[in-house]
Amino acid sequence: TTGYLMIVATDPKTGCPISFNHLIGDSFVKFESGHAANLPAECVPAVGAMTCNSNSSETQLRFDGAQYAPLPxxxxxxxxxxRADGNDTLLILNSIGGSLLSGADKLGPLFGLLYDDAEKAYSFSFTPNLCQFRGRLDGTFPRTSPRYDSVIPAGRTGWLKLSTQDDRGIVGAALNRNSNAASSSGGFSGGHNLHKLTTTNAASVTVPVFPPNC
Structure with missing residues (x-):
């Protein structure tokens, strides 16, 4: 089972979202492939007043810079x-939008640039059509010309940039597994969240409203 967990600070009596920017957390993830990492929570602060009808069964979280901070x-x-140095990188992308009652929005068309260590860019695009995408960086993804292993050969490094083409919020992480990590000073196994370069104020998520039973 894969997916993501969303935590929202709510009023203890009504169940409505409140402005409470003090939540922290992390999650340890491990896949059958051997990729594993401890990932910190992606924190999105409330920046304005919440609008919520406590008599309603749902409400909308707006990441518009007025209610919550914009999303990446x-x-x-x-x-x-x-990969020639033993690196096996798993990329994870999450679409943040839609409804937690009926289903999250799917990732639409994405445009990417893969850079070598001389800052030469190689473009690619793809449409996952999933709310969460997982893909290994190898000879089949991303579909650059030339392919990934030629752009980043043995002893070299690079970096990757991804943007949504339909103005939606995305977050993600990357997990690297290196079979030489125990014996090589340059080998690394672990992971981290993706860096944020630009944001959108068009994202929103509908969440249920229910007061706690205790």
Whole structure:
């Protein structure tokens, strides 16, 4: 089972979202492939007044810079190691939008640029049509010309930038597994969240409203 968890600070009596920017957390993830990492929560602060009808069964969280801070639209992954040096990088992208009652929005068309360590860019695009995308960086993805292994050969590094083409919020992470991590000083196994380069104020998520039972 894969997916993501969204935590919202709410009023203890009504169940409506409140402005409470003090939540923290992290999650340890591990896949059958051996990729594993401890990832911190992606925190999005409330910046304005909440609008919520406590008699309604749902409400909308707006990441518009007026209610909550805007979400990332362009994300980046740096320090990409070569597969020829034992690196196996797993990229994860999440679409933040839609409804937690009926279903999250799917990732639409994405445009990407893969850079080598001389800052030469190689473009690609794809449409995952999933609310969460997972893909290994290898000879089949991303579909650059030339392919990934030629752009980042042995002993070299690079970086990757991804943007949504339909103005929606995305977040993500990258997990690297290196079979030489125990014996090589340059080998690294672990992961981190993607860097945020640009934002959008068009994202929103509908969440249920229900007071706690205790």
């Amino acid at each position: 639209r362009t994300v980046a992954l740096d320090s990409l190691g070569s």
